[in-house]
Amino acid sequence: MSITEILFWFLSVLALVSAIMVLISKNPVHSVLWLIATFFAISGHYILLNAQFIAIVNLIVYAGAIMVLFLFVIMLMNLDAAIEPKRSLWMKFAGVISGGLLLAVLLSVVRTSVDLNNKTAKLNTGEIGLIKNLGNTLFTKYAVPFEISSVLFLSAMVGAVVIGKRN
């Protein structure tokens, strides 16, 4: 097993364990911290795939901004572990079974697909993850969606302020 394979398995196990701990934690603050650990594992996967810009943006935007926003809201509302009443055990069981069935369907599609034979994801090499190429493509081929996304941000900001206003 080369070092990249070891890293792949380590990061995958870390991501899956952290994601399961997000579900299981009683305290919402613990769930946020486990989700941040998941984001770190996924950013590790991005770096392994040589998508450097996406890895850093993932850390800055998701783990840095969005999760901090979640923490602010949780602390604003003073949520304890005792507040959330438990669903009945049958409902939890049914939820887990449904998710497991969906996973079984998705994995069986992947296993029997012919198009995916002999395809690999190239690790550690490649130029498409570098910020120079990504920026070039973003500003030439995808310039219109880029400008529209700025309008999207403006509308989201106005919407958030309007919703949160006290009359």
Add this chain to the structure above:
Amino acid sequence: MPIQYYIALSATLFCIGIVGVLTRRNAIIIFMCIELMLNAVNLLFVAFSKMQPITTAGAGVATNNTALAGIDGQVFVFFIMVVAAAEVSVGLAIIVMMYRNTHSVDVNFLNRLKN
């Protein structure tokens, strides 16, 4: 790594997010599981952007791969993050407003407001 490993990892993370949305009653945890699902899809996009056939020795197949093939996947991931950031800000504003009115973030309780 074979691409099936990445598809399996991303599908598992996605299904863990779905189980979280179905199982938990706290609206904020449900929102966080939606972010987990979005991240699983992002990982799959980036993995697909690097997907190539295994080159065997002496393969005579003329591939159309330029150096920048597949960069669209990563640009799309960028836009997914843009949309997720905007959605989180508006969604959390809505949750804070509902908490101000009802003092609860339990979705079963908020569901009964329609009556």
